[in-house]
Amino acid sequence: MLLHIPDVLSTEELGTLRNRLDAADWTDGRETVGRQGAQVKRNEQLADTSPLKAELGALVLAALQRNPLFFAAALPARILPPRFNRYQGGGSYGFHVDGAVMANGVHGHLRSDISCTLFLSAPEDYEGGELVISDTYGEHEVKLPAGDLIVYPSSSLHQVNPVTRGARQAAFFWVQSMVRDDAQRRLLWEMDTSIERLRQSQADASAVLQLSGVYHNLLRRWSEV
Structure with missing residues (x-):
């Protein structure tokens, strides 16, 4: 199920995230993927060991907890702590499928049933950067307002188009649902x-x-x- 969930973040929360990320130290996004993903991934991320990642991730998780639409759609059992990425200067991520099982420091491992992207940059602030999700009905281009969330099956083939102007920042995470199918x-x-x-x-x-x-x-x- 492909679902757009609007206004996950308040204006104040979005401003906090943007201000902190604008001043963050970014690392090569290929550090968090395997060999196959590294061949098509060209972006930047907050390091998994970054205290800022943990701080901002907790803010995102708190916003999700109070969002009934997210809970009804995802029926979350476990949520992998959010990560943060940035695409700019032609950065992109070619077609790929997310890993089925992911390491989770809190619970050991998590089965990725649902992939989630929380847009943090306004669409007019960058060109390109569409999330393209391919399913049995074709390809769907997603470019949402800042603070909005897209959820989709982790089994979906997807990519991020090159960002040709400005910068695209987002939080992304995976959900193990109480309902696997x-x-x-x-x-x-x-x-x-x-x-x-x-x-x-x-x-x-x-x-x-x-x-x-x-x-x-x-x-x-x-x-x-």
Whole structure:
């Protein structure tokens, strides 16, 4: 499921992130990928050992915790601490698929079910830099307002187009979902959003309660915790 989640960060949080990242020490982004990824990756990242990465990552995680749309779509069991990257001067990341299992200092390892990119630069501040996600319906170019999040299956082939002007900064991270299967997550998401619309429209309360029960029984059947 490809989903745009707007306004994950407040204006104040976004300003804090941008100011801190503008003054950060960046390293070669190829340090965090394997041999195959290093052949097509040309960007900069905050080092995994950077105290700034941990500080800003905690800010992003706190924003996600209060976002019901993110929780309903991702059904997160574990979230890999966010990383931060910058593309400029033609920097790009060619087509690749994210690793299936990633080292996580907190939990040992994490299965990457969902990939997430949180845009931190305004679209008008740079040219290029579109996130291109390829699925059975074709290629989708994503370039969102600063503070907005895109989530998509980690099994998707994707790339970042070259940035030909300005700089593109973003946070990115992976989620191990309580529901491993993307099709099942989509069904639960569609049911959850339908239930919420029914509630807001003052639909028959007993019918909404029954449908909510179906949702939770499916989640109980499909989830791994």
